[in-house]
Amino acid sequence: MAKTSKTAAGGIAINIGISEKDRAAVAQGLSxxxxxxYTLYLxxxxxxWNVTGPMFNTLHAMFMVQYTELWNAVDPIAERIRSLGHVAPGSYAAYGKLAxxxxxxxxxxxxxxMVRILVQGHEAVARTARGLFAAVEKAGDEPTADLLTQRLTVHEQTAWMLRSLLQE
Structure with a gap:
């Protein structure tokens, strides 16, 4: 049985079946x-905003779909960190250190x-998500595992679609 623990913010005990140590490890990875x-979204x-050239219409529209999906992804990630009893980072300085x-x-x-840079970005996010599975499995944290699986699906598929644009 996971030990009941207190959070630094408010001192209210958290007893969700995941130890404080495991929650901290998962929250750090989620951060x-x-x-x-967020960095890839930006x-x-x-x-x-800044794409130009013969592929303008295609890329402008595609990038809008992609940044909208990324924008919608940040809230569930941050809220999962909060559910684990930790503070979600939310500043450029913090993101610069963590990303x-x-x-x-x-x-x-x-x-x-631009397309090449975005391929690299989606692959990097996929590696970050995949690297978190060991801590998530150790913690028995199924909600985070589900979130990671969803994110991996999006990033791997988006990287594939972007790579396809680079083929001759």
């Missing part, structure tokens, strides 16, 4: 996933370079 997702939205996804270039790249 990295949140930072990666880059994708940036590219939506494995590179920030967008200062100057907008050409359209196909």
């Amino acid at each position: 990295r996933l949140l930072a990666d997702t 880059t994708t939205h940036n590219f939506h 494995s996804v590179a920030d967008a270039p200062a100057e907008p790249p050409r359209a196909l370079e």
Whole structure:
């Protein structure tokens, strides 16, 4: 049986069947996933605004679908962190320390370079999500496992679709 524990925020005991140590490990991994997702969201939205060239209409519309999906993903990740009794990071400084996804270039790249950067970003987020499974399985945290599976499906499929644009 998992030990009942208190959180630093408010001192209310959490007894959901996952130990404090395991909840902390999962929340830390989810914080990295949140930072990666938000950073990729921001880059994708940036590219939506700044794409140019013959593929403008296609990429502008595709990037909008992608950044909207990413925007809708950040809340469930942050709320899962809160459900585990931890504070969700929410600043650029925190995301800069936690993210494995590179920030967008200062100057907008050409359209196909944008696609390459987004492929790398989606693959990085998939690696972050996949790397969290060991801690989630150890904790017996099925809701987080479900969230990770959903995120992996989106990021792997999006990376595949973007890679397809780069093929000759």
